[in-house]
Amino acid sequence: MTDALGLFISLEGIDGSGKSTQSRRLAERMRAWGRDPVLTREPGGAPGAEDIRRLLVEGDPARWSPETEILLFTAARRDHLERTIRPALASGRDVVTDRFADSTRVYQGTTRGDLRALVDTIHAAAIGVEPDLTLILDMDPAVALERGLARSSGEDRFEEFGLDFQTRLRAGFLALAQEAAARCVVIDAMAAPETVAARIAEVVQTRL
Numbered sequence: 282m283t284d285a286l287g288l289f290i291s292l293e294g295i296d297g298s299g300k301s302t303q304s305r306r307l308a309e310r311m312r313a314w315g316r317d318p319v320l321t322r323e324p325g326g327a328p329g330a331e332d333i334r335r336l337l338v339e340g341d342p343a344r345w346s347p348e349t350e351i352l353l354f355t356a357a358r359r360d361h362l363e364r365t366i367r368p369a370l371a372s373g374r375d376v377v378t379d380r381f382a383d384s385t386r387v388y389q390g391t392t393r394g395d396l397r398a399l400v401d402t403i404h405a406a407a408i409g410v411e412p413d414l415t416l417i418l419d420m421d422p423a424v425a426l427e428r429g430l431a432r433s434s435g436e437d438r439f440e441e442f443g444l445d446f447q448t449r450l451r452a453g454f455l456a457l458a459q460e461a462a463a464r465c466v467v468i469d470a471m472a473a474p475e476t477v478a479a480r481i482a483e484v485v486q487t488r489l
Contacts, residue, residue, distance in 0.1 A: 286370040287318075288488060289410075291381040294418035295450045297425035298470045299477065303418060304379040306478040307485065311375060314489075319369040322379040323357065327364035330357040347393035354385045355403050362408060381412055383461075387453035392446060414488050416481055417458050418470035422447035425470075 290307070292300045301322070308320040324334040333353055337345070345353065358381070369376050382404050390397035426447050458465040466484050470477055 287373055287375040288414065288485075289366065289370060289412045290375065290377050290485065291383065291412040291415045292377070292379055292418060293381070293383045293387075293415055293454060294470065295420070295422060295425050295447050295454065297428035298418040298420050299428075299474065300379045300418055302474060303416075303470075303477055303481055304377050306474075307481055308377045310478070310482050311377070311485070316375055316489075318375040318377050319365065320377050321361070321365055323361060323381055323384065324354055325357065326361040326366075326378065329360040329364075333357040333360075347389045347396055348399070350393075351385060351389045351396065351400055351403060354389070355407050358382065358385075359407050362410060366410070378412075381415075382408060383415060383417075383454070383457055387450055387457060391453045391456075392449045411461075412464060414485065415461070415465045416484065417454050417465055417467045418477070419451065419455065419467050420470040422451050 292304050292307075294300055304320060304322070308318045311318045323330070324337050325331045333356055337350065337353055337357070366376050366378070382400075385404070386397060386400050390400035423444060426444055455467065458467050468477060468480055468484070472480075
């Protein structure tokens with residue numbers, strides 16, 4: 282994406298790390314700066330993508346194979362891209378999304394089998410877009426898992442894989458931050474929410 286368009290920002294991290302809260306806070310802060318961001322999420326963010334979301338985040342943890350999940354997430358992401366992200370950016374609006382392709386790279390590509398090459402191949406063919414800035418919220422997996430399960434949202438299929446899975450997710454996100462250092466910034470999400478929000482705002486301001 283280019284600066285002539287809106288700024289495309291994604292927030293990533295393990296379950297319970299505060300992505301939804303910090304996405305909302307960032308969008309509010311950007312509005313206070315006089316910008317007009319679109320706040321969205323994955324899977325979801327468009328009507329068809331929200332239908333696919335329910336298939337992915339509810340039900341038995343073993344409901345889908347990793348390969349099937351990759352295809353479902355990509356289908357949802359394509360709908361999201363077509364109907365929400367591209368129109369917003371083209372109109373000059375910023376986009377703040379709670380998760381994007383990096384989640385698929387880590388969740389399905391590296392922690393549920395060695396499928397990263399498959400994820401990248403499908404992403405290149407069907408999506409072909411990366412955020413301008415990715416904020417990776419990093420925290421202790423045990424604390425994050427406790428938070429995530431405490432929500433009792435009904436969308437806890439991935440939390441139910443347990444602590445070992447969340448620990449591997451954290452390692453995957455930190456490795457990705459090094460791999461894509463030009464667009465990824467790791468944020469200490471163990472701090473108070475206000476402190477985390479202030480750090481995120483500081484990073485985003487440098488990109489605007």
